[in-house]
Structure formats: structure tokens, C-alpha cells
Amino acid sequence: MSPRRTLATSKRVLKQLGHDPRTLALILLVPLLLITLLRYVFDGQRMVFNAIAPMILGIFPLLMMFLVTSIATLRERTSGTLDRLMTEPISKADLVFGYAIAFSIVGLVQACLASVVTLGLLGVTVAGGTLPVIITAVFASFLGTTLGLCVSALARNEFQAVQMVLPIIMPQVLLCGLFVPRDKMATLLQWLSDVFPVTYSVDAMKQVALHTGWAADLTRDLIVIGGCGVLALILGAATIRRQE
Amino acid sequence: MQDGAVIISDLNVVLGKKFRALQNISVELPAGKIVGFIGPSGAGKTTLIRSIVGRQKLAGGSISIFGMPAGSKGLRKTVSYMTQEASVYSDLTVAENLQYFATMLGLKRADMKTEVDRLLKTVDLQAQKNQMVEKLSGGQKQRVSLAIALIGQPKLMVLDEPTVGLDPVLREELWSLFRQLAASGTTLIVSSHVMDEAERCDELLLIRDGKLVAQGSPQKLREQTGTKSVEQSFLKLIGESK
Numbered sequence: 001m002s003p004r005r006t007l008a009t010s011k012r013v014l015k016q017l018g019h020d021p022r023t024l025a026l027i028l029l030v031p032l033l034l035i036t037l038l039r040y041v042f043d044g045q046r047m048v049f050n051a052i053a054p055m056i057l058g059i060f061p062l063l064m065m066f067l068v069t070s071i072a073t074l075r076e077r078t079s080g081t082l083d084r085l086m087t088e089p090i091s092k093a094d095l096v097f098g099y100a101i102a103f104s105i106v107g108l109v110q111a112c113l114a115s116v117v118t119l120g121l122l123g124v125t126v127a128g129g130t131l132p133v134i135i136t137a138v139f140a141s142f143l144g145t146t147l148g149l150c151v152s153a154l155a156r157n158e159f160q161a162v163q164m165v166l167p168i169i170m171p172q173v174l175l176c177g178l179f180v181p182r183d184k185m186a187t188l189l190q191w192l193s194d195v196f197p198v199t200y201s202v203d204a205m206k207q208v209a210l211h212t213g214w215a216a217d218l219t220r221d222l223i224v225i226g227g228c229g230v231l232a233l234i235l236g237a238a239t240i241r242r243q244e
Numbered sequence: 245m246q247d248g249a250v251i252i253s254d255l256n257v258v259l260g261k262k263f264r265a266l267q268n269i270s271v272e273l274p275a276g277k278i279v280g281f282i283g284p285s286g287a288g289k290t291t292l293i294r295s296i297v298g299r300q301k302l303a304g305g306s307i308s309i310f311g312m313p314a315g316s317k318g319l320r321k322t323v324s325y326m327t328q329e330a331s332v333y334s335d336l337t338v339a340e341n342l343q344y345f346a347t348m349l350g351l352k353r354a355d356m357k358t359e360v361d362r363l364l365k366t367v368d369l370q371a372q373k374n375q376m377v378e379k380l381s382g383g384q385k386q387r388v389s390l391a392i393a394l395i396g397q398p399k400l401m402v403l404d405e406p407t408v409g410l411d412p413v414l415r416e417e418l419w420s421l422f423r424q425l426a427a428s429g430t431t432l433i434v435s436s437h438v439m440d441e442a443e444r445c446d447e448l449l450l451i452r453d454g455k456l457v458a459q460g461s462p463q464k465l466r467e468q469t470g471t472k473s474v475e476q477s478f479l480k481l482i483g484e485s486k
Contacts, residue, residue: 004347005347005348008344008347008348012336012340012344015336015340016333016335016336019335019337019376020335079329079331079332079333079334080327080328080329080330081331081332081333083294083299083325083327083331084325084326084327084331084345084392085348086299087298087299087315087320087324087325088321088345088348088349089317089320089321089348089349089350242298242299242315243298243299243300243301243315244299244301
């Protein structure tokens with residue numbers, strides 16, 4: 001692995017996004033609009049909104065980054081550029097980490113914007129403070145990026161890549177405790193929920209919302225999210241083959 | 245020039261479960277020459293090219309390039325590969341594409357500007373330097389892809405249908421570039437299904453249905469078959485092999 005090649009890859013991915021302002025705007029602004037929409041959906045139930053808004057902040061960055069990364073890496077595979085790169089001295093880790101760094105930076109910007117809007121403009125209060133919210137959101141977007149990298153190997157075209165959200169992310173969102181408390185679900189689903197990484201991203205936000213200071217469970221959640229992310233990265237790198 | 249740049253022995257490639265894309269190919273390609281892989285589409289030219297650059301899993305046999313097995317680490321700066329479709333980032337500018345791939349090949353920052361300018365000049369895209377690749381014509385995209393294959397002056401350039409879709413003037417220019425490169429010692433492998441391009445190569449491999457039908461210089465093939473063009477030789481050889 002070479003830091004220069006990794007960073008050059010991140011820079012290249014960011015430049016590609018930079019040349020595509022519409023995609024960039026969709027990534028950064030859509031979560032803000034949706035969360036604002038939700039605020040007015042719960043206009044008569046501000047307490048409910050205050051409880052779910054942080055959890056939503058644990059899901060949106062993950063979802064957006066999953067989509068963007070899976071399409072971006074799929075394009076790398078189908079455009080022939082991956083063919084070319086795999087005959088060059090770049091290592092698979094350079095490529096995969098290059099992507100992860102680039103999209104985590106985008107995730108950081110998105111997380112900052114979403115947190116500022118939710119906590120500032122929409123008046124949501126969290127016991128733990130703004131910084132832990134942002135940190136958790138960045139972890140969530142890192143997880144989304146790495147899952148996207150990993151899953152793009154299963155898709156042959158853009159249609160399939162977009163559809164992957166349904167089997168990969170939706171079940172995790174349904175079981176993460178946002179809709180129904182996890183201990184009210186069927187036992188089997190609780191077990192599933194225990195092994196789904198999105199659960200920890202949402203739980204981390206819950207910890208920030210409920211506890212002043214840095215909760216011990218928050219550290220555990222972030223370790224799980226980071227660990228799953230790294231695992232997905234390794235799996236993602238393994239799906240790229242020098243020889244096919 | 246006696247040592248082969250590429251030595252292929254008893255190469256077999258199977259695609260999917262049982263499609264024998266290449267069968268028992270053994271051949272030695274001379275260094276410093278333009279070697280043409282000629283054959284109809286679907287003959288196995290691209291599979292052979294992918295095998296040489298190390299992207300293709302082999303079912304049997306071996307390929308040695310400058311004494312090293314194809315695809316080995318030591319060859320990644322020595323061998324360049326231009327795929328059939330322009331393998332470039334369409335959402336970057338021409339210069340950004342060149343800079344990225346040059347960085348991947350380990351070019352020093354201080355040499356970047358000179359190298360990018362040299363490449364742009366070589367493929368005649370100076371005016372398009374800061375244009376987005378997606379806005380370029382097909383032929384221009386093809387040339388960006390070629391420029392990337394030229395980065396760092398590789399010893400072996402493997403070009404899959406590099407002149408497809410180019411106008412005659414440009415095609416002429418590229419062939420004189422290939423000529424210059426070969427004269428300076430670069431080995432070039434160029435695939436084509438256009439027979440008039442075959443006449444321009446130093447050495448030809450005629451490939452059909454995954455098999456090597458014939459090898460030799462255009463002149464040798466014409467003499468051997470008693471024909472006036474490589475196209476006729478090819479047709480005659482196929483007729484004989486049936």
C-alpha cells in the first residue's frame with residue numbers, strides 16, 4: 001500500500017464528484033430536506049420528533065453513502081478503468097481505502113450540515129451535545145461507504161446496484177429499533193437485529209440523545225460500527241481480482 | 245532482437261464453464277516490433293491480450309514477458325494496457341485523467357507537468373487539456389486512453405483495437421507514432437479486425453476460433469499463400485484449415 005496512491009485516489013474520486021454538482025447537492029441537501037419534512041409531519045408531536053430525529057441522523061448518512069459508493073465502484077468496474085488499474089502498480093487496498101476516505105469526507109460534510117440543521121434550526125435537543133452526534137454520523141457514513149463498496153461486487157449493472165438497498169439496508173432499518181423497540185420484536189428478529197450493523201449506528205445516536213457526557217455504550221457502538229466497516233472494506237478488497 | 249519479448253507456451257483459456265476461448269497457443273513475439281493480432285471479432289484477440297497483461301486467469305500453459313511471468317508485480321510499470329473501450333474517467337478532465345494514472349505509475353510530482361504536456365502533444369489533444377472527457381468525441385476519448393498507455397514510456401504496449409472509429413488522417417498519425425515507438429525499442433501489440441491495418445505490422449498472428457491459424461510477417465504470409473494481400477492469405481489459410 002502507498003499513501004500517495006491512496007490519497008491520489010481519494011482526490012480523484014472527490015474531483016469526480018466535484019464535476020457533478022447535482023449529485024453533490026443531492027447527497028448534501030436531500031437529508032436536510034427530508035429531516036425538515038419529518039419535523040412538520042410530527043408538528044403536533046414534538047416530543048416524538050425529538051426522540052426519533054437523532055436516530056434518523058444515524059440512518060441517512062449511511063443510506064446515502066451506500067448508494068453513492070455502490071454506484072461509483074460499479075462504474076469503476078464496468079468502465080474498464082479497473083481493468084487498467086489492475087495491470088498497474090496500485091494495490092487493491094490503495095483503491096478501496098481511497099474510496100473510503102473520499103466518501104467519508106463527503107459523509108463528514110453531510111453529517112455536519114444535517115446535525116446543524118437538526119439541532120440548530122429544528123430545535124432538537126440531545127443530552128450528549130453536538131460533537132458526539134457528528135462523530136456518530138461520520139461513523140455511520142463510513143459504514144454506508146464500506147457496505148456499498150462490498151455490495152457493488154454483487155451487482156452487474158446500475159439497476160442491480162440501486163436495488164441492493166432493499167435487501168441489504170431496508171431489513172436493517174426495519175429491525176434497528178426505530179419503528180418498534182427491539183425488545184418488543186419476535187426473538188428471532190431480536191437476534192438478527194443484534195448482528196445488523198445499522199442497529200449500532202441508531203443505538204449510538206440514542207445514547208447521545210439520552211445521556212449527558214460520553215456514554216460507555218456509545219464507545220461500544222462506535223467500535224462495532226468501525227469494526228464492521230473495516231470488515232466490509234476487507235471483503236470489498238477481496239472482491240476485486242487482479243486475475244479474472 | 246532474437247530474444248522474444250513475449251513467450252507464450254501452450255496457452256489455454258476457458259471462459260465461463262467450458263468455452264475454450266484460447267486453445268494450445270504457443271508463440272514468441274519479437275521485441276521492438278509491432279505485432280498485430282488479427283482475426284474476426286469473437287476470435288479470442290481480447291482474451292489473448294488480457295492474458296498477456298495478466299488480467300485473465302489461465303486454464304493452462306504460461307506466458308513470459310521479458311523473462312517474468314505475465315501479470316507479475318515487476319511488470320506493472322513495464323507493460324501498459326489500453327482496453328477496447330476507452331477506459332478513462334468520463335467525469336474528469338483530460339489532464340486530470342493523465343495526472344491520476346501518472347501518479348498511480350509512480351511519476352514524481354516535479355515531472356508531472358512535463359509528462360502531461362508531452363502526452364497531450366503526442367496524441368494531439370493540447371487544446372482539450374481542460375475539457376471533460378464526457379464532452380469529447382469518440383476518437384478523442386480513444387486518444388486520451390492511448391495517452392494513458394504511453395505514460396512512463398513502457399517497454400511493452402498492449403493496445404486492444406486502438407484505431408477503431410478513428411478517421412483516416414488520425415489513423416495514419418497513430419500508425420506513424422507506433423512506428424516511432426517501435427523504432428525506439430518499444431514492443432507493441434495491436435489487435436485489429438481490419439485487414440488493411442495488418443499490412444502495417446511487422447509480425448502478424450492470425451487468430452480464429454481461439455486457435456492460432458498462422459504467424460509471420462505480412463510479406464511471409466503473402467508469399468506462403470501466393471496471394472496479394474493479408475486478407476486473401478487469411479481467407480486461404482482458413483479455407484485450408486477447414
